[in-house]
Amino acid sequence: MSAPHALLEARGIGKSFFGISALEDVDFTLEQGEIHALLGENGAGKSTLIKILTGVYRRDRGTIYLEGNEVSPDDVAAAQALGIGTVYQEVNLLENLTVAENLFLGRQPRRFGMIDRHTMRDRSKALLARYGLDIDVDALLSSYSVAIRQIIAIARAVDLSGKVLVLDEPTASLDANEVKGLFTVLRQLREEGVGIVIITHFLDQVYEIANRVTVLRNGRLVGSRAISELPRLDLISMMLGRELQHITRDHQAEPETIDDRGAPSIQFQNYGKKGSVAPFDLDIRPGEVVGIAGLLGSGRSETAFLLFGIDRADSGTATIDGEQVNITSPEAAIVNRFGFCPEERKTDGIVGDLSVADNIVLALQARRGWMRPISSSAKRELADSFIKSLDIRPADRERPIKFLSGGNQQKAILARWLVTEPRLLILDEPTRGIDIGAHAEILKMIERLCSEGMSLIVISSELEELTAVAHRVIVLSDRRHVAELSGRQLTTDGIIRAIAGTGETEAA
Amino acid sequence: MIHARNLPFVTTLAIFIIAYGLCVLQFPNMLSTRVIGNLLTDNAFLGIAAVGMTFVILSGGIDLSVGSVIAFTSVFVAVMVGSFGVHPLTAFLAALVISTLFGCLMGAMIRYLMIPPFVVTLAGMFLARGAAYLVSTQSVPITHEFIDTMLGFYIRFPGGGRLTLLAMVMLIVFAVGIVVASRTRFGANVYAIGGNLQSAELMGVPVGATTIRIYALSGFLSGLAGIVYTLYTSSGYSLATVGVELDAIAAVVIGGTLLTGGVGLVAGTFIGILLQGLIQTYIVFDGTLSSWWTKIVIGILLFVFIVLQRTIIWYSDRRLAERQLKEV
Known part of the structure; x- marks a missing residue:
């Protein structure tokens, strides 16, 4: 003391x-x-x-x-x-409100009972100066x-x-x-x-x-x-309350050249959109996990939006199993068996008031079209099997999903796409805002999915996570795909160097 | 510098000036002080109610009870003075107390029972209208020498126009409203609640008290509008002023206030009222147009303004995104 x-x-x-x-x-x-x-x-x-x-x-x-x-x-x-x-x-x-109004809300300096804007402005400026901030407080x-x-x-x-x-x-x-x-x-x-x-x-x-x-x-x-x-x-x-299991992939043992892993099933060529992401090539093989790394605003999520048809590409082509396809909307992407778990789980992912089961069958229902509803017994069965296999807690399919924790909501959204048996699943920040236990489980799940032949694109700002799960990592900077790392190059240092643009990506 | 949030107000002002200019080109008489004086007097009760509505909408709410409260107040005052011989001032005071308490009650229900303002004030609308019928279903004329004195009081403009007491009351209400909105803590709290209720609460804004005061203010001003309306028509009638709340909302929105709350100016509402008055005056001058053209023009203006506001929000969001992109 x-x-x-x-x-x-x-x-x-x-x-x-x-x-x-x-x-x-x-x-x-x-x-x-x-x-x-x-x-x-x-x-x-x-x-x-x-x-x-x-x-x-x-x-x-x-x-x-x-x-x-x-x-x-x-x-x-x-x-x-x-x-x-x-x-x-x-x-x-x-x-x-303006910056000054925000700073002094509820305690505005007053003269004769009226807010004294001049004093408020001066005091705001002085206050922010202490934090090294010199901005227009009236904006x-x-x-x-x-x-x-x-x-x-x-x-x-x-x-x-x-x-x-x-x-x-x-x-x-x-x-x-x-x-x-x-x-x-x-x-x-x-x-x-x-x-x-x-x-x-x-x-x-x-x-x-x-x-x-x-x-x-x-x-x-x-x-x-x-x-x-x-x-x-x-x-x-x-x-x-337990020892953390480390999941790391032994990259040394992997094939040196990416072509060894078989022919790509999904190819994007010269794919891009002005003001969003510069045109890029991306080949994805069955059972492959492709990581996407980059700083905030480097075009990570924008790349996902393009691939999933949320943003429409203005150049390039997409090919699936040798056939050219047009992915101009999320519906088109779902028809082509793509899945996407967005970053903003609360606003873009879950439908809070619907039950866990309803949230899980949402994408499958969308693909079947509204004319062919899923029977409630099939829904129950699907929901229960995924609640069990993904260990969603509490294991109550009728509970509104908003009452679940972040990690369990994320698992339910994963389940939503897994129900549709996608060939390509895009995960944008799959572990953001969830606890370490659920984090490890989700990484494990990614491993299992790709061993079953599904292709995954994982976007993450946690480099350790990317190097742990991905076979290859695409590095973005300034809305361009600047590097692709695999095998021995695939280390956190390698990614940082690629982002920094020091061009050392060739080195081991 | 013009804030993007004040752009709708500036646009309304520009439209009003241009529209007025065009009217004057066609009918030079519309520039006379007589026309202006009448315009202010004719729209006095609507303007007063619209000031209250501005505060309500700024806070992200809505008050549908305005027209009914005006009708109730006017019948109440007319019956008190006409049938019971109460002094007009006493009747006015009683009417204002009732309408203010009525607003308080609605505000408390909105806040503490967490019922949306639309629902609460819809109930209030029926309640006040029903209460007005209860007082009298007849049109009750009102004569009293004190009222005659009040109506006889005016300031003469050069050119023969008159600034009546009713118009003066409206102008004072607008002036006070502008100061309250922009220069008091209560005003700042209204903007804060309209911006984001949850944030405002976490920043320590007394949300409950402020909400009650907002609806109390709207109730008070509806009552005042009712008194002005009674004086203006020299009678009270429970079937009158149906849908006036919608005219008030139109004036607020045309004046540049966002229906979602948090952004807008009381001065904008004044221009909105003037613009509505101008259209009516033009129709009177033209003489061949049906008065329904007022509604049509207001409808078109509302559409234009809602689209304009959306565009401004969209544009400023995009500019912000671009700026943040550059920072990265």
């Missing part, structure tokens, strides 16, 4: 929803001037704990102390007034990138509250440079004595910035340790 009182201390916090316990007897201590990572798999209770500390939920049991005094934040405004500010990942600020928030919005949100939260800053997945939609910028800001705030709680899925980032981690599992506290004395393997086993 360095200080007489911790900055924020929670003891014995408990919370249940509709009789189901979400948090049980959880302790959490945040010291002044530390960055504290809160970790756990999906459904571990991180969000619930954060929402209790920041006044969104009311706890059922337990006490919260702020600087030694018992507090009870009943709503967001009360928590803010106490000094606990939050920056959420998705719903953050208001795009329809709409929507005209700035996510990274800048993030800094604005942090500036608002710190200025508003100043003692405790809670960040929920702050780096999820930032690229590497933006993350670096964000961390500089966080370190600066730590110096100033702010206590920072950060929730993240990225363990690298935890080791880069956090002083301390607290791990939750299934609504219970697993432990709280200083990061310096916690090896990564220990941390992962704390999170999983």
Whole structure:
């Protein structure tokens, strides 16, 4: 104990929803001037704990102390007034307001009861200058990138509250440079004595910035340790409660030249779209996993959109088994037995209010056409077999899919396409936002699918994942396909070099 | 610099000026202060109601009860003054209290029972209309020397036009509305709720209190519009002002406010009202056109504006995407 009182201390916090316990007897201590990572798999209770500390939920049991005094934040405004500010990942600020209006919403400087826009503008500028941001504060928030919005949100939260800053997945939609910028800001705030709680899925980032981690599992506290004395393997086993199985492919043993793997069944030649992706050639063999790597905005998802007919190609041809086909719409792609799991699972993938079974048969029904409905007994059978084979939990086909965790939703979407027995399945960020356990299962599933002869295209920003599962990796940069790596060249270093464009792709 | 979000307002203003110019070219008399004065007086009650509607739509809601509340207020005032001999000021006050409380109730239901505004205010519309019938199904004339004094009060423009008390009330309501929307915390909260309810809540905006105040404001202004309408027609009639809420919504949308909420200006609604008034005036001057042409032109304008707003959103999204592409 360095200080007489911790900055924020929670003891014995408990919370249940509709009789189901979400948090049980959880302790959490945040010291002044530390960055504290809160970790756990999906459904571990991180969000619930954060929402209790920041006044969104009311706890059922337990006490919260702020600087030694018992507090009870009943709503967001009360928590803010106490000094606990939050920056959420998705719903953050208001795009329809200006930067200055966002910074001072609810506490606008006033003169004679009227908002004093001049003072607000000056104070906004001064506030953002502390974070090295020099932007037009009278411009709409929507005209700035996510990274800048993030800094604005942090500036608002710190200025508003100043003692405790809670960040929920702050780096999820930032690229590497933006993350670096964000961390500089966080370190600066730590110096100033702010206590920072950060929730993240990225363990690298935890080791880069956090002083301390607290791990939750299934609504219970697993432990709280200083990061310096916690090896990564220990941390992962704390999170999983089991040893993580490593999946790596032995690339050395693979055929040196790609042609050895048989003739390509699907060929795209000179395929491209102006303003989206420069024309590229892509051959896919049966049973092959082709990885697509690149930075955010390099044209990864755009390539998937082209292949699946969401965007219409304006040059090139597509050939399947020697026959030329036109893939001008997702319907055409489905008819040609393509499948696509998009990146934005919540908005583009699941139909939240439909049951798991309905979500699973959706694509099959689309291919059969609406005139030939799938009988409910066939639907039940299909759903049950996939729930079993993919280990979707809870194993209840009638449950609305929105009540499942991210990993299980992803498995259900996979099942949706597997039902249609596709020849080519495109997975855009199949493991984003899901916990490590489900992550490993999905990678295993990819292995199994390609051993059964299905071709897969896997788009991912996690290079280890790509090198683990893919036979070949196409590297994109600036909306061009710049390199193709396979065999011994297929390493994370190789991909990074290709992205950086140092031209070392020939080297082993 | 013109914000993209203010482009619809600027467009409306330009259309109004051009339309007015064309009208004046054909009928030079339309430039007279007499015409302008009448235009303001004729549309005073609609303008007042439209200010309340602007706040409601800015917050992402809708208020369908406006026309019925106007009718109720006008019958209520007419019966109180005409049949019971209550002093007009007392009747006005009572009417305003009732309509404000009615708005409060609708706001509370929207917020705390989480029923969509469309449904709640639709019920409110029937309720208020029914209450108006209950008070009287007749057209009730209203005469009182205090009211005569009020109606007799006006400022004379050079050229013979009159700025009546009713028009003055509307102009004051618009002026106050503009200041409240752009210069108070309440106004900022309205824009915030309309932008994204969940974000606004997480940023500490008092969503409940603000929602109730928005519908209370709309109720109050509907009541005030009802009083103005009573004075304007010198009577109260429960069958009057059917569908006025739709005219108010049209004025708000033509004025550049997004129906989805969060973007728009009270001043835009004023131009929307003027534009509607201008079309009516033109039809009167022409003399051969059916008055239904007002509706047709308003309909066309609405289509044009909805398409325009969509285009602007689409365009600014694309520009943002391009800019972010360059940053990468």
